[in-house]
Amino acid sequence: MKAISYSRYGGPEVLEYGERPDPKVGPDDVLVKVRAAAVNPVDWKAQAGYLDGMMDVVFPVIPGWDVSGVVVQPGVSVPEFAVGDEVMGYVREDVLCHGTFAEYVAAPVRTLARKPRTLGFEESAALPLAGLTAYQVLHRALAVREGETVLVHAAAGGVGSMAVQIARHLGCRVIGAARETGQDRIRELGAEPVVYDERTFAAQVRALAPQGVDAAFDTVGGPFLKTTPELLVPEGRLASIADGEVIGLGGRYFWVRPDSDDLAALAALAEEGVLSVQVAKTFPLDQAAEAQRANAQGGLNGKVVVTVEWDA
Incomplete structure (x- = not known):
């Protein structure tokens, strides 16, 4: 699969676009075909090494914790989702390694909820974290x-x-x-x-x-x-x-934690029209470094989102 990754700590200059192995789908995982992944300050801070005292790192790292996409394969212990379900997630694991800036991500089921029907993939990717x-x-x-x-x-x-x-x-x-x-x-x-x-x-x-x-x-x-x-x-x-x-x-x-019930509550608020999501800028996957720079620069009223294009 195509993905963004880095093999050493640093700024946007350490990001590389290229082939990475397809993720393995564990029993409690859901393989998601990524449509969009939001950029958050924690992404480039972790990439710079600021979380080194808190989280183990396995290089090369695929960055990104926010995602929206379509279920390709549920794990054998996952009855909650089926192939074709549209989902969103805050895919934070205990080790920095397998992130969401990729064509596919194997997301623990505890990190996912169904995507709001009223939001597109870009807005849904901007919602979780x-x-x-x-x-x-x-x-x-x-x-x-x-x-x-x-x-x-x-x-x-x-x-x-x-x-x-x-x-x-x-x-x-x-x-x-x-x-x-x-x-x-x-x-x-x-x-x-x-x-x-x-x-x-x-x-x-x-x-x-x-x-x-x-x-x-x-x-x-x-x-x-x-x-x-x-x-x-x-x-x-x-x-x-x-x-x-x-x-x-x-x-x-306070440090946020993945919670599928809370995420589902947010999706419900979005579907009720209570919660709107504003996307300020979007970038294709191969321009993730520019997306990261835009996020770090700040001053935007809304989220920066990386998108993954798929043939129809």
Whole structure:
């Protein structure tokens, strides 16, 4: 099969496009014919070696954790899916090796759910990691409730935009922080925007929520995370997916996990029209390095997706 891979740590320059062995299908795996795979910051961070202390690596590595595609072969212990089913998944395993930037991926069944009928393959590939992160932080780390006010950082981005929509669906008032370029997107999602400006950020939030916010979802870390605790009500909750220093600030550091039930819940929200997915740019598989550069550059209101073309 054709795939993107790297044989040493580095930036986009280490990515190679070429032939790789077809994946073996274990008992609990599902062989998926890949139609699209989203690019996430964790892809190029792992590729640069930032996760070396956390995860074993078997080179050459095929990057990518997000995927959408069509079932080609269920494993012998997988009654959940049949040949021809359209699926999406957050295909994260315990070892960096077999990713989704390829024509085929053997995905553990626990990482998959059926693709939303209302979304195309590109949008469906952009949903799993970002959507699961937002869903699990709001439900588990922050346990937000109807009527609460929630502050979402980088609210126009991949994870942030999902968090805004899910929090709104849960009956929360949402304040969304973003750059100037993301303000209109935040309004479209039903949140009240504030602009990232180190001098005025806190004052902007206080003007909208003088008593403080009930929960804050950090996706950026750094100075804006450090400012956030002072914006909470006395019993307010704080969670970050970007900066472990949140623990010292009294919050929770959260890492998303694959969960087929949560993924199915996201698919249901998409089919109900509650959750929309915005794709900013697409690249063919052989241009995955350019897709990675676009994702790392940032500033996009939506996800970067790699597509795999198949003959009809």
